[in-house]
Amino acid sequence: MIRLAALCAALLCTSALAATEHARHTISVRIDPPTRSIEGSDTIRFDASRASTLTLAQAMHIQSIVVDGRSLRVAASSAGRFQRISVPAARKIEVRWTGALGALDKTLDHRGVLSYDEPATGTQGTYLPSGSGWYPMVRNSLESYNLELDLPAAQRGLVPGQLVHEREADGRYRARFEFREPAEGIALMAGPYRIEERRLRTAAGTDVRLRTYFHPEITGLAQGYLDSIAGYLDLYERWIGAYPFSEFSVVSSPTPTGFGMPTLTYLGIDVLRLPFIRATSLGHEVLHNWWGNGVYPDYASGNWAEGLTTFMADYAYRERDGAEAATAMRLGWLRDYAAMPPRDDLALIRFTSRTHGAAQVVGYNKAAMFFYMLRDAVGAAAFDEGVRIFWREHRFKVASWDDLRRSFEASSGKPLAPFFEQWLKRPGAPALAIDAAATGGPSVWRVSVTLTQGTPPFAISVPVSIRTAHSEIAHRVDITRDRETVTLDLPTEPLAITLDPELRIFRRLGAAEAPPILREVFLARGAGVSVLSADTAMQTAARQLAARLFERPAASSEDASALLVIGLDAEVDNWLAQRKLPPRPATLAATKGTAQVWTLRADNDRTILLVSVRDAAALAALAGPLPHYGQQSYLIAEGARVVERGIWPSQPQVRELKPAANPAQR
Numbered sequence: 001m002i003r004l005a006a007l008c009a010a011l012l013c014t015s016a017l018a019a020t021e022h023a024r025h026t027i028s029v030r031i032d033p034p035t036r037s038i039e040g041s042d043t044i045r046f047d048a049s050r051a052s053t054l055t056l057a058q059a060m061h062i063q064s065i066v067v068d069g070r071s072l073r074v075a076a077s078s079a080g081r082f083q084r085i086s087v088p089a090a091r092k093i094e095v096r097w098t099g100a101l102g103a104l105d106k107t108l109d110h111r112g113v114l115s116y117d118e119p120a121t122g123t124q125g126t127y128l129p130s131g132s133g134w135y136p137m138v139r140n141s142l143e144s145y146n147l148e149l150d151l152p153a154a155q156r157g158l159v160p161g162q163l164v165h166e167r168e169a170d171g172r173y174r175a176r177f178e179f180r181e182p183a184e185g186i187a188l189m190a191g192p193y194r195i196e197e198r199r200l201r202t203a204a205g206t207d208v209r210l211r212t213y214f215h216p217e218i219t220g221l222a223q224g225y226l227d228s229i230a231g232y233l234d235l236y237e238r239w240i241g242a243y244p245f246s247e248f249s250v251v252s253s254p255t256p257t258g259f260g261m262p263t264l265t266y267l268g269i270d271v272l273r274l275p276f277i278r279a280t281s282l283g284h285e286v287l288h289n290w291w292g293n294g295v296y297p298d299y300a301s302g303n304w305a306e307g308l309t310t311f312m313a314d315y316a317y318r319e320r321d322g323a324e325a326a327t328a329m330r331l332g333w334l335r336d337y338a339a340m341p342p343r344d345d346l347a348l349i350r351f352t353s354r355t356h357g358a359a360q361v362v363g364y365n366k367a368a369m370f371f372y373m374l375r376d377a378v379g380a381a382a383f384d385e386g387v388r389i390f391w392r393e394h395r396f397k398v399a400s401w402d403d404l405r406r407s408f409e410a411s412s413g414k415p416l417a418p419f420f421e422q423w424l425k426r427p428g429a430p431a432l433a434i435d436a437a438a439t440g441g442p443s444v445w446r447v448s449v450t451l452t453q454g455t456p457p458f459a460i461s462v463p464v465s466i467r468t469a470h471s472e473i474a475h476r477v478d479i480t481r482d483r484e485t486v487t488l489d490l491p492t493e494p495l496a497i498t499l500d501p502e503l504r505i506f507r508r509l510g511a512a513e514a515p516p517i518l519r520e521v522f523l524a525r526g527a528g529v530s531v532l533s534a535d536t537a538m539q540t541a542a543r544q545l546a547a548r549l550f551e552r553p554a555a556s557s558e559d560a561s562a563l564l565v566i567g568l569d570a571e572v573d574n575w576l577a578q579r580k581l582p583p584r585p586a587t588l589a590a591t592k593g594t595a596q597v598w599t600l601r602a603d604n605d606r607t608i609l610l611v612s613v614r615d616a617a618a619l620a621a622l623a624g625p626l627p628h629y630g631q632q633s634y635l636i637a638e639g640a641r642v643v644e645r646g647i648w649p650s651q652p653q654v655r656e657l658k659p660a661a662n663p664a665q666r
Contacts, residue, residue: 021047022182023138025145031190033121033155036101042136044093052093053140054085057119057133060099067093081118082133095136101128104254123192124215125254126157127266130185142182142296142398149175149188156213157190160262160293162246163209179262181244181396184296187261189251191215196222203234204242211249215269218252225250228278232286239312239384241391244294248286260288284313290391298400302349302424307367308404312387315368323502330372330503331650332631333365337429337506338514339630341525345427349401358523358551369506370423376504377419378412386411422458423506430458431508434499438657445490447657449477449497453507457482465501468492499653515648516599519630521562521609522549528560532567532575537616541623542566545611548623563608566619569596572612584612588634593643594618597626598634 029040038060044052049068056062058081065072067090076083087093104122119134120127128134137143149157151173161179168174179186193213200208210229212222229250233243249264256268258281265285271277291312292305318325344358348370351363375383386408394403405420430453438447451462459480466473470492477486500507521527527550531542546554546564554564565575569590576583581602588596595613602608611626613619621640629635635645 021050022142022144023052025135025143025147025186027135027145027147027186028150029135029147029188030150031101031121031126031157031188032152033123033126033190034152036103036121037098038101038119038121038134039098040096040135042095042097044095044136044138046091049089049091051089052087052138054087054093054095054136055079055082055133055139056085056097056136057081057099058083059101059119060097060133063096063098065093065095084139085136093136097136099134101126101134121190122254123154126155126188126190127253127255127257128188130187130261134188135186137185142184143186144180144182145186146178147176147186149177149190151190154192155190156193156195157188158213158249158251158264159186159188160264162263183262183293187259187266189213189253189266191252191254193252194219194222196226198226198230200230200233202237202243204237206237206243207246208233208243209247211247213249213251214272215252215254218269218272221272224278225272225282228282229286232283235283236287236290236312240290240387241395243289244395245289248289250282260285260292262289262293280314280317283317284309287313294396295391295394296396296398298398298403299352301400301402302347303352303363304367304399304401304404306351306354306364307348308371310364310368311371315372327502330369333361333369334503334507334509335514335517335647335650336361336365336519336631338509339517339520340523342428343525344523347427348424366429366506373423373504373506374408374416374419377416378408378414382412383408418459426456426458429506429508430454430460431510432462432499432505432653433510434464434497434653434655436497436655436657438494441493443491445492445494447488447490447494447497448485449488450483450485451477451479451499452483453479455482460505463500463502463504465498466490466494467496467498468494494657496654496656498655501652509650510653511601511605512651513653515633515650516601516607517631517633517647518597518599518609518626520599520607521564522627522630523551524560524562524607525552526560527552527554527562527564528557529554529564529566530556530558530575532565532571535616538566538568538619541616541619545619545623545626548627561606563606564611565608566611567613569612569614572610576610581608584610585634587644587646588612588636593636593638595622595637596634597622597629597637599648 024045026043027040031038062074065074067087074085076085102118102120104120104125117129117132119132147159151157153168153171153173155173159177161177164176164178166175192215194216196212198210200210202208210226212225214222229248237243245263247263251264251266252272253266253268256271257266258271259266287309291309297303297305315329318329340358340361346362348362348367351359354360354363389410390404390407401420401424405416409416433452435450436447438445440446457480461476461478464475464477475488529546531539573584582600585598588598595618597611600608622637624640625642629645632645633648635642
């Protein structure tokens with residue numbers, strides 16, 4: 001999921017949020033979804049007189065601006081889709097505007113929603129993102145607000161914040177919301193919602209109103225979601241500190257949305273129907289009310305909030321399921337990183353928001369692994385105390401990676417600047433490899449371990465596991481150069497040594513450790529597409545599928561660095577045979593399902609993604625689900641439903657040890 005505020009930051013506020021003074025809005029807005037019209041008034045106040053720049057979408061028409069009681073002649077400058085109005089120093093600005101909203105686009109896919117930033121409405125839903133210019137946003141300022149919302153009686157709506165009152169009268173629904181703390185912008189949602197509510201007193205003694213705003217077709221899910229919200233609030237209050245708001249709502253969207261905002265999350269109807277969302281993504285969005293919406297990232301120095309939230313939500317739930325599940329998630333992160341072209345890598349401090357797959361690999365996965373390694377470095381107790389210090393000191397403030405470092409230094413008593421410096425400011429990761437030999441016996445054995453990592457080197461403590469006839473012996477090998485050799489003395493005969501067996505280090509996996517996954521082809525630069533069928537319907541469906549899968553335009557060349565091959569079952573089998581490539585895996589018999597998809601790595605290290613289908617209809621049906629399975633190596637689909645999936649096994653780096661005789665014993 002993505003926080004909506006990150007959109008605001010990317011569009012308008014990137015260098016601004018360090019300001020301590022903030023604007024206070026009093027907004028009245030009336031929306032008519034059938035006619036897509038909006039009209040509003042806004043009184044903006046400041047503690048001290050200041051010059052300001054207001055930002056509005058070009059589709060909004062300013063009727064009047066009054067500055068400290070005097071009318072201002074509007075002189076707006078154009079900035080792409082926005083108009084900017086410079087206002088002289090004032091303590092109060094009054095603005096009236098009207099406008100036409102765009103039509104809600106229900107055809108958007110998940111990737112389209114990530115970059116969607118236009119205010120839009122329709123009878124099935126209204127969505128006005130905070131960075132879209134639907135109200136006069138004060139550039140380079142945090143904002144608090146009091147907002148009165150006016151909608152047709154069949155609609156219900158909300159903005160982040162406390163619901164002060166609501167009523168239905170004269171064929172209209174009206175509700176007032178208040179957000180007293182400085183926020184990164186105002187988003188507005190509305191729709192034909194049915195509301196379910198529950199009151200909760202949390203473990204910290206906070207009174208919280210829980211709500212669901214659901215479309216009629218999913219109202220049966222409401223009670224389960226309310227139960228889950230209560231559980232997550234209890235978890236994170238005990239872990240971090242008191243919940244900072246008076247409510248939390250789950251709001252349904254007719255598009256495949258996944259946004260987190262203060263006091264709410266906005267999720268697509270089909271997303272909410274998925275049985276695993278309550279156990280995964282919902283908790284992630286609740287936690288964002290501490291990280292991202294309770295403490296704001298300093299975007300100029302990088303967005304830490306997504307990584308910390310991923311670590312304390314998505315990853316924490318896997319740890320709760322057991323060590324095997326947690327290791328599998330770390331392997332998934334490292335596989336994703338191995339699948340990403342090195343040219344797309346970026347330093348963590350350069351990540352601000354997720355707009356494409358490579359940004360997610362860094363800003364979510366690598367950042368979560370950073371916090372995992374930090375916990376290893378300082379210990380679990382110091383990590384948890386550092387989290388609580390960070391929350392106490394930066395609640396409703398802008399905070400940077402450096403602020404995080406200082407909190408963990410305070411909790412652990414350790415200097416952490418070198419650790420933060422190398423993992424945050426450098427792109428890339430060590431490409432670790434191991435070699436080893438053993439000598440000695442029968443009661444004293446010596447293992448010589450050589451680690452290489454590439455250049456420039458990282459300073460890392462690398463776990464290794466030595467297998468003996470009786471046990472597994474764990475060691476850490478410190479390495480600061482591109483090549484390091486150490487010796488380990490053991491009381492029993494070593495049989496084999498394994499590099500980083502639990503995947504505790506963020507690194508670039510070797511080829512055997514990272515067998516190919518679909519994402520390698522999705523993210524590849526200059527990937528090629530080969531459509532084996534001449535059938536017109538197959539050609540059309542293949543082009544549509546390729547457009548959905550690739551983040552960059554694909555080439556029609558079989559010589560590309562990565563290749564997508566699409567064809568009917570017999571055509572794909574013939575293509576593989578002609579090129580002497582491995583045949584269709586036995587687990588993917590062509591008789592299974594209507595489509596089989598799998599990866600293989602050719603001798604030249606090129607990754608090939610095979611899409612084998614029964615007919616053109618089966619190929620067209622894959623366009624919906626396939627983009628969401630990038631972490632898989634293969635899958636079988638029955639129409640648009642994936643019925644089997646899996647990942648080719650990972651082979652850890654193991655060196656068998658055949659000890660040479662000790663010269664003294666010859």
